[in-house]
Amino acid sequence: MFKHMHGHGGRGCGPRGGWGGWAAHAEARFGGFQEDGRGGGGRRRMFDGSELRLVLLKMIADEPRHGYELIKAVEELTGGAYAPSPGMVYPALTMLAEMELIAEQPSETTRKRFGVTDAGTAHLLENAELVAAMMARLTAAGEHRARSDRAPIRRAMRNLRTVLQNRLEDGDLSDEAAHEVAALIDAVVQKIERLK
Known part of the structure; x- marks a missing residue:
């Protein structure tokens, strides 16, 4: 499943093309991220595409959600310090669905709400340590924001x-x-x- 994710257009799954170096670079990559997820001006993204997909998968596993709810959930978790842009979230959801890690659920609105599949749950278990580290990065962003916003x-x-x-x-x-x-x-x- 891990190779499956990489094979759908990801540029590797860590900061240097593999998960192995992620933990060592997590803190360094934290500083100066773009709040809307767009790189530029020497600032780094909070997550690359494959990392964001894993974060979204974790949040969907916690509770079925649609794209806007995911954006707001990430923003709330970081105390407003970071919110991925729709241009990052919706393509990520499309890819997760194509990979059969999430599936659309019945909804009373026109928004597509997704739930995790058995394959998605298995994928989260396979990458549990990395998922925990990335969720901790979001929490740290919120704590950093709270400390600095005085x-x-x-x-x-x-x-x-x-x-x-x-x-x-x-x-x-x-x-x-x-x-x-x-x-x-x-x-x-x-x-x-x-x-x-």
Whole structure:
């Protein structure tokens, strides 16, 4: 089945044409990916075509979905840091269907909803370690986004610093007000320390 996937137009199944080198390059390839999945400007894709097919297959195995649902599921998993483009997802679904790893299911809408086949389940089991690593890459993208997206906190810190400097420079704070300000700051500090 693995050779079958490669034989349907994939350019190898890892970053250098084989699965073997994927783990070693995963972290290096993570930085600077395009959110819509398009390469360019020196930035790398989150996944190549064969990797994305495996991710989509895993998500379909978890729950039958159509293309738009898959795009949104990936975007949600990464906290908005990455969403594959329709131009990547729909051809991948077509190829997975041609490979008989997924099959169209009855749907009440005009959108094609796919479920995993027995062959698709077997393929996921054969590549379980790689699937787990790629899903971890998506989760890591979300965690990275969450860590780096601290603009509201930085804005609040600037506001606090500005208002404190202004009040101290004006010199119009009474001793009682100064103690009250200090108590407010101490209370906020304690609350922040308890946050998880």
